[in-house]
Every structure is written in structure tokens, then in C-alpha cells.
Amino acid sequence: xxxxxxxxxxxxxxxxxxxxxxxxxxxxxxxxxxxxxxxxxxxxxxxxxxxxxxxxxxxxxxxxxx
Amino acid sequence: xxxxxxxxxxxxxxxxxxxxxxxxxxxxxxxxxxxxxxxxxxxxxxxxxxxxxxxxxxxxxxxxxxxxxxxxxxxxxxxxxxxxxxxxxxxxxxxxxxxxxxxxxxxxxxxxxxxxxxxxxxxxxxxxxxxxxxxxxxxxxxxxxxxxxxxxxxxxxxxxxxxxxxxxxxxxxxxxxxxxxxxxxxxxxxxxxxxxxxxxxxxxxxxxxxxxxxxxxxxxxxxxxxxxxxxxxxxxxxxxxxxxxxxxxxxxxxxxxxxxxxxxxxxxxxxxxxxxxxxxxxxxxxxxxxxxxxxxxxxxxxxxxxxxxxx
Numbered sequence: 215x216x217x218x219x220x221x222x223x224x225x226x227x228x229x230x231x232x233x234x235x236x237x238x239x240x241x242x243x244x245x246x247x248x249x250x251x252x253x254x255x256x257x258x259x260x261x262x263x264x265x266x267x268x269x270x271x272x273x274x275x276x277x278x279x280x
Numbered sequence: 281x282x283x284x285x286x287x288x289x290x291x292x293x294x295x296x297x298x299x300x301x302x303x304x305x306x307x308x309x310x311x312x313x314x315x316x317x318x319x320x321x322x323x324x325x326x327x328x329x330x331x332x333x334x335x336x337x338x339x340x341x342x343x344x345x346x347x348x349x350x351x352x353x354x355x356x357x358x359x360x361x362x363x364x365x366x367x368x369x370x371x372x373x374x375x376x377x378x379x380x381x382x383x384x385x386x387x388x389x390x391x392x393x394x395x396x397x398x399x400x401x402x403x404x405x406x407x408x409x410x411x412x413x414x415x416x417x418x419x420x421x422x423x424x425x426x427x428x429x430x431x432x433x434x435x436x437x438x439x440x441x442x443x444x445x446x447x448x449x450x451x452x453x454x455x456x457x458x459x460x461x462x463x464x465x466x467x468x469x470x471x472x473x474x475x476x477x478x479x480x481x482x483x484x485x486x487x488x489x490x491x492x493x494x495x496x497x498x499x500x501x502x503x504x505x506x507x508x509x510x511x512x513x514x515x516x517x518x519x520x521x522x523x524x525x526x527x528x529x530x531x532x533x534x535x536x537x538x539x540x541x542x543x544x545x546x547x548x549x550x551x552x553x554x555x556x557x558x559x560x561x562x563x564x565x566x567x568x569x570x571x572x573x574x575x576x577x578x579x580x581x582x583x584x585x586x587x588x589x590x591x
Contacts, residue, residue, distance in 0.1 A: 220499050246295075246518045249487050256291040256488055258281045258300055272499060274487040275440070275518070276337060277410070277511035 215263060217241070218270040230267065235259035237269065247275050292488050295525035303492050310489050313480040314346050321463045323475035328431040330354040331472075333421050334377075334385070336370030338497045339436030341377050342486040343478055345495060347434065348383065354434070359420050360389035361413060362397020363504055370498045377495065386428065388420055396581035398504065404580035409504035412577060419562060419574035425472040438478040438486055443528040444513040446535055459547030462540060468551060470563035479532070 215230040217237070231237045234250050234257050250257045251270040263269065281290040283302035290300030294309075301309055318324060330347060334340040334356040347354040358374040361367050371387070378385035391397050396404070402412040425433040442461070449457045467473040478486065490497050505511065520527050554563035557572035559579075564572035571579075579585065 221501055244518050244522055246482075246484060246521050247515075249292075249484060249491065251491065256491055258290050258293045260281050272487065273501075274338070274484045275511065275514050276339070276483060276501060277505035277508045277514070 216268045230263045230265045234261050314477050317480045324432045331425045331430040333435045334374045336373035336498045338487045338490045342489045343436045355384040357386045400581045401577045405577040410508045432473045437476040440483045444510045447513045455543050456546045459543035
């Protein structure tokens with residue numbers, strides 16, 4: 215499956231794990247800090263993944279608060 | 281996962297609420313949280329003219345959308361900060377939203393109006409970029425809202441922002457800042473009322489709100505914010521939240537309910553002592569020799585001379 219990461223934007227090809235939550239654990243991503251968008255739709259952590267999926271892991275943490 | 285409210289398939293899980301929500305129930309949840317924040321803190325009244333500070337990011341565009349959905353008369357204000365391609369890109373998102381939703385967007389360019397940009401201002405004032413940027417934006421937002429006669433200025437500070445600021449203020453026991461940290465700063469001579477209607481929504485909820493409404497926003501982080509202190513605080517708080525969902529919300533709400541009032545006098549005292557800046561007329565503390573921090577940055581960045589009076 216294809217994983218799109220941001221900041222900077224890049225793509226990874228990885229074997230599809232069983233679900234979204236496992237994908238985040240495999241990539242060592244804190245779930246609270248991202249949205250997962252599968253095939254242009256938001257995905258919850260229990261959603262199953264397949265090799266044909268394109269998943270974007272979009273960071274939601276913004277800085278610059280002063 | 282099922283939606284907690286209607287049992288349809290969920291699109292998002294919010295561990296803080298121990299719940300999943302489908303699209304429609306999630307949108308309703310976001311509106312309810314903003315409505316509750318506005319009502320709880322008496323932020324604004326129906327019919328008031330609201331100016332939303334818009335950066336092109338998820339929080340400010342989400343806020344603008346939510347306020348309009350809730351029936352508020354809300355215009356946007358975009359300030360061009362002169363941060364290269366990032367500023368050009370963020371402006372395009374703000375303009376696209378205004379165009380698509382038939383909303384009015386005021387634009388102020390820092391270079392065109394004041395003669396300097398954030399990289400120059402930061403360098404000249406020897407401040408970290410986020411400090412020069414925050415100070416400049418606060419000044420320009422307030423001045424624009426006052427000049428154009430808006431009743432209230434709304435900013436996109438969300439629950440995560442407030443938790444990170446509170447964390448920083450507590451770590452350093454900055455009691456004056458603790459007294460000032462509140463979802464509403466009332467109007468005062470020289471100051472428009474400022475409100476933070478997103479205080480009950482996290483930034484993950486704001487990003488999701490934009491995605492489900494097809495609101496395009498700038499996902500890239502400001503290049504000048506890299507390594508800033510607040511990003512570090514957010515990382516630490518998210519690590520705690522991961523182990524103990526709801527901690528950030530409890531941290532902020534408990535502060536507002538039980539602690540904030542203990543420090544109000546320190547902040548009020550500072551505000552009572554303000555005098556008009558000799559250059560621009562904005563309220564400024566007597567310790568600043570008559571010239572506000574924004575005018576001092578501007579003078580250093582542009583090489584202009586400024587009149588300084590004895591304090």
C-alpha cells in the first residue's frame with residue numbers, strides 16, 4: 215500500500231498492516247497528532263487496510279503560537 | 281467503530297470523549313462545542329460584527345466557517361507577513377475560502393503598510409521569529425478591528441494552543457500571563473474585545489472539520505516556527521494525552537474554573553497602567569518609554585527614528 219506523509223510531502227510503499235491503528239504504531243506516529251485519510255475519506259483506527267489503499271497521514275499540530 | 285450518537289459508521293474517533301462520530305454527528309459536535317464556548321464565556325452577541333483573524337490554516341478557516349454556520353456576521357482578516365512562498369501560499373487559501381463562500385476578506389500586507397516583514401523584524405529586534413510574528417499580528421489585528429469598527433476580534437486559538445501556552449506559563453510561573461490567559465479579553469480603551477471560540481475543540485478536530493467540509497487549508501508548517509517552544513510543549517502534552525485521554529481538556533478547563541481568577545489582578549494592574557504609544561496611539565506600558573513594542577520593532581527594521589518620551 216502507499217502511505218503519503220507531509221512536512222515535507224513524501225510517499226512510502228509499505229506492506230498493508232491489518233488496520234490503521236497498527237499502521238500508526240508501525241510508523242511510530244502519535245495518533246493524537248495526526249489525521250488518517252484513506253482514499254480521500256477520514257479513517258478510524260480500527261479500519262482494515264488493503265494493499266490497494268492510499269493512506270495520507272496528515273499532521274495536525276501547528277506551532278507559532280506566541 | 282460506530283457513531284456514539286446514531287450508530288452509523290464513524291469517521292473519527294475522539295478518545296477524549298471516549299467516542300466515535302459519523303460525519304453529520306461530528307459536525308454537530310463541533311458546532312455545539314463552539315456554541316457552548318461562546319455562551320459560557322459570553323464571547324459575542326447575535327448581530328455583532330465579527331472580524332476573524334485568518335491565516336489560511338485549518339483553525340482560522342474552520343473557525344470562520346463555523347461562525348458563519350452559526351449565523352454570525354463574520355468577515356476575515358489576512359495579514360501578509362512576508363515569509364516567502366509560505367505567505368503567498370497561505371494567502372491563496374484564505375482568498376479561495378472567501379471567494380467560495382462569498383465572504384469578505386480584508387487584507388493587510390506588513391511590508392506595504394508598515395515597511396518590514398517578519399524575517400526582517402525578527403532579525404532587527406533580536407526576537408525569535410514567533411515572538412516578533414505574534415507581537416506584530418496582535419498589533420495589526422487590533423488596529424484593523426478598531427479602524428474598521430468591528431465589535432469583536434475572533435482568533436483560531438484551539439484547546440491544544442491554550443494547553444501549550446498554559447503549560448509554558450506554569451512551567452515558568454509567569455503569573456501576569458496566567459492572569460491574562462482567558463478565552464475573552466474584554467474591550468478597553470484602545471483595545472477591541474478578543475475571543476477564542478475554539479477553546480473547546482482540539483486541533484485534530486479542526487483539521488477533521490475542514491476535511492469533511494472540503495475546506496482546503498495550508499498543511500505545511502510555517503518554516504520559521506521550526507523548533508519553537510510551543511511545538512515542544514504540544515509534543516509533550518500529546519504524549520501525556522496518549523496515555524491519559526482528556527488530560528489537556530481538564531488542564532485548561534480546571535485552570536479557567538479554579539485558578540485563573542487568582543492571577544487576574546496582576547494582569548489587570550498592567551492593563552490599567554497603559555498609555556497611548558507616542559507613535560501609533562496604541563496602548564503601551566509606561567516602562568516602554570512611550571513607544572509600543574510594535575513601533576520599536578518597526579523602527580529597528582526600517583531604520584526609522586521614533587520619538588521617545590520619558591517614562
